[in-house]
Amino acid sequence: MKPPVCVTVTGPAGQIGYAAVFRIAAGAMLGHDQPVHLRLLERDNPTSRSSLKGLMMELADCAFPLLAGMSSTTDPKEAFRDADYALLFGARPRGPGMERADLLQANAAIFREHGKALDAVAKRSVKVLVVGNPCNTNAAIAAKSAPSLSSKCFSALLRLDQNRARAMLAEKTGAPVHQVHQVTVWGNHSPTMFPDLTHARINGMRALDLVEPDWVENDFIPTVARRGSAVLQARGASSAASAAAAAIDHMRDWALGSAGEWVTMGVPSDGSYGIPEGLVFGFPCVCRGGDYEIIQGIGLDDDARMRLDRTKEELLGELEAVRPILER
Numbered sequence: 182m183k184p185p186v187c188v189t190v191t192g193p194a195g196q197i198g199y200a201a202v203f204r205i206a207a208g209a210m211l212g213h214d215q216p217v218h219l220r221l222l223e224r225d226n227p228t229s230r231s232s233l234k235g236l237m238m239e240l241a242d243c244a245f246p247l248l249a250g251m252s253s254t255t256d257p258k259e260a261f262r263d264a265d266y267a268l269l270f271g272a273r274p275r276g277p278g279m280e281r282a283d284l285l286q287a288n289a290a291i292f293r294e295h296g297k298a299l300d301a302v303a304k305r306s307v308k309v310l311v312v313g314n315p316c317n318t319n320a321a322i323a324a325k326s327a328p329s330l331s332s333k334c335f336s337a338l339l340r341l342d343q344n345r346a347r348a349m350l351a352e353k354t355g356a357p358v359h360q361v362h363q364v365t366v367w368g369n370h371s372p373t374m375f376p377d378l379t380h381a382r383i384n385g386m387r388a389l390d391l392v393e394p395d396w397v398e399n400d401f402i403p404t405v406a407r408r409g410s411a412v413l414q415a416r417g418a419s420s421a422a423s424a425a426a427a428a429i430d431h432m433r434d435w436a437l438g439s440a441g442e443w444v445t446m447g448v449p450s451d452g453s454y455g456i457p458e459g460l461v462f463g464f465p466c467v468c469r470g471g472d473y474e475i476i477q478g479i480g481l482d483d484d485a486r487m488r489l490d491r492t493k494e495e496l497l498g499e500l501e502a503v504r505p506i507l508e509r
């Protein structure tokens with residue numbers, strides 16, 4: 182058996198955290214030969230404390246052979262010490278009457294603090310996935326708050342959007358989802374995202390030869406972009422198990438490789454496709470050897486370019502709005 186690695190999860194008592202930790206402890210993220218030590222970071226209040234206590238009782242009761250240990254804390258520096266992997270679900274939810282701008286500010290402060298703590302105490306090779314919204318900008322804040330770590334340590338969850346897009350295309354064409362490849366979601370995890378079928382293949386065929394342009398424009402793109410709201414309306418709660426599954430897919434592929442598959446990751450731009458450095462943007466990536474690369478040379482027509490610019494502008498606006506917090 183390999184030596185255990187340290188996986189930090191923030192917000193484990195929340196709904197995505199609850200759906201994720203059991204699968205991580207069971208080996209779904211890092212493989213069935215990789216023991217894990219779970220470090221659980223929650224807010225310091227009686228409700229979170231009690232939920233976390235119950236969660237840890239349940240984790241123990243599963244008797245997972247790969248769960249080498251677990252601990253809980255309310256101190257980010259303790260939570261991220263020597264972390265190999267960090268899944269950041271913990272974030273302030275949007276409360277009644279709260280504007281998106283208020284949410285941005287409230288969460289910027291959290292991710293500033295978590296970025297600084299990662300910078301101080303995490304392994305230099307740590308892989309960080311930000312899920313808490315607005316996840317692209319929160320990931321950019323965490324990366325900027327951790328100057329001694331490579332910006333490549335930080336990423337944001339766009340995989341849920343890619344999974345939704347693959348599933349919708351599979352359903353439309355009647356193909357099994359495992360035959361659907363090279364679906365990409367560019368940009369922000371927000372309604373400005375661009376779910377792109379231009380290079381998608383289904384069992385070796387071009388997806389665009391199998392569906393109508395009208396369906397892509399008026400059904401596929403808006404449905405994928407607004408899927409989160411549709412789930413919220415139907416369930417009375419936001420996506421949880423699907424978000425946890427996507428977070429595990431993202432980390433598993435990053436750590437163990439994507440076997441040539443295009444996977445959408447929110448990663449700090451290196452200037453690819455004209456996206457300014459510093460923005461965390463959904464790009465098509467391949468993962469191998471514990472690293473990712475942004476796939477280069479993908480053709481973008483005028484429509485795609487316009488959609489990328491729109492989501493880029495939104496992200497630039499978000500980053501501008503949190504600049505005062507970054508300068509603190």
Ligand code: NAX
Binds near residue numbers: 191274291311314409
């Ligand atoms: P919940 O409100 O159920 O859980 C959040 C948890 O985080 C709570 O237990 C809370 O106590 C904890 N928390 C808050 N501040 C913290 C801090 N400073 N340190 C540690 N823990 C803290 O939310 P949940 O439904 O689990 O969603 C978590 C986040 O994921 C939200 O921001 C949500 O908007 C975001 N999502 C992102 C998605 C994506 O694809 N990127 C999709 C699903 C989801 O909407």
